[in-house]
Amino acid sequence: MNIETVFNESDRSIYEKEFRDWLPEKIFDSHVHVFDENNFKPDYKLPGKSCYQKFNGTFTLEQCLEIVDVLLPDQEFSMNCFGTPDTEADLEAASKYTGKIADNKRIFGMALVSPKDKIETIKHRINDYGLIGYKPYRNFVDWMDYEAVTIFDMLSPEQMEFANEKGLAITLHIPKAARLADPSNQEQMVEICQRYPNAKIIFAHIGRAYFMNNVIGFLDKISKCDNAYIDTAMVNHPGVLEYAFNNFPRERIVFGSDVPIALLRGKSVEINNQYAYLMGEDYAIGSTIYDANKVVQFTTFFYEQLRGVKKAAQKVALSTKEIEDFFYNNINDLVTGIKI
Numbered sequence: 001m002n003i004e005t006v007f008n009e010s011d012r013s014i015y016e017k018e019f020r021d022w023l024p025e026k027i028f029d030s031h032v033h034v035f036d037e038n039n040f041k042p043d044y045k046l047p048g049k050s051c052y053q054k055f056n057g058t059f060t061l062e063q064c065l066e067i068v069d070v071l072l073p074d075q076e077f078s079m080n081c082f083g084t085p086d087t088e089a090d091l092e093a094a095s096k097y098t099g100k101i102a103d104n105k106r107i108f109g110m111a112l113v114s115p116k117d118k119i120e121t122i123k124h125r126i127n128d129y130g131l132i133g134y135k136p137y138r139n140f141v142d143w144m145d146y147e148a149v150t151i152f153d154m155l156s157p158e159q160m161e162f163a164n165e166k167g168l169a170i171t172l173h174i175p176k177a178a179r180l181a182d183p184s185n186q187e188q189m190v191e192i193c194q195r196y197p198n199a200k201i202i203f204a205h206i207g208r209a210y211f212m213n214n215v216i217g218f219l220d221k222i223s224k225c226d227n228a229y230i231d232t233a234m235v236n237h238p239g240v241l242e243y244a245f246n247n248f249p250r251e252r253i254v255f256g257s258d259v260p261i262a263l264l265r266g267k268s269v270e271i272n273n274q275y276a277y278l279m280g281e282d283y284a285i286g287s288t289i290y291d292a293n294k295v296v297q298f299t300t301f302f303y304e305q306l307r308g309v310k311k312a313a314q315k316v317a318l319s320t321k322e323i324e325d326f327f328y329n330n331i332n333d334l335v336t337g338i339k340i
């Protein structure tokens, strides 16, 4: 991996001008994908436009820390990480790697979990690898139509009971095309929190709400559940972030980036009550519009996310303490409270 393809002089000047004096000393990224070559089943070939091509097919702890070093040069960095939940992932091997790198001081890890995994397998992954929770994904519910999958299909009752017993954290990427606004999600997000009150449910990407109409009015119900959290991974929309800070308990909003996807050059933009990833690099990461003619120069999604947070934080006048809590204390308190 050539660090220059990820971070260049113009990124450095963005850091100097916009972030150096604003970012707190400690940053805990709650949403990072870290994995070695064993994350995928043998013989698996990454698609040509997979964003992982940029990192030669792996994103190891060493690769991650090398980049964080230049991206956040003055910050002490902690993270919660998991493998990449691809359909071709080897869930056991990925969880083992996460356990190997987790020191449960600065680096915490979650197990990739399919609802088909037997409860003994899950107990083994959590207990033997010293992991703090689960990373399920809609991809693993492969026996039904993709759009039919609901939250309760993604983890089995036994898996949820074990999470409840141990007080585990679960980073949940909610299903359905309508995302946070989907009626079944609205119901089941509350239900999963209520049924398993000791589990900590972190709704990733603010419930995948990347544009205003998808978030307005839809945080009200989960905001009342004490064990519901939201992470801000890949959200760079200042309006969405501002809405979250105003409508969800701030002590349960945690910073997340979605590195390494967040290391690509691009920006998520709202367009006509939808969103798209405007991309400066030709990788496919969902609803992508690639700037093939190099009309603009991009920085990373990571920095666009920091910009979005900064704007929103200024708009709602977050205190210094609240900024430190968002970037570090909220998630650090959550994960260090879990007995492993």
Ligand SMILES: [Zn+2]
Pocket (backbone or CB within 6 Å): 031, 033, 233, 258
């Ligand atoms: Zn992710």
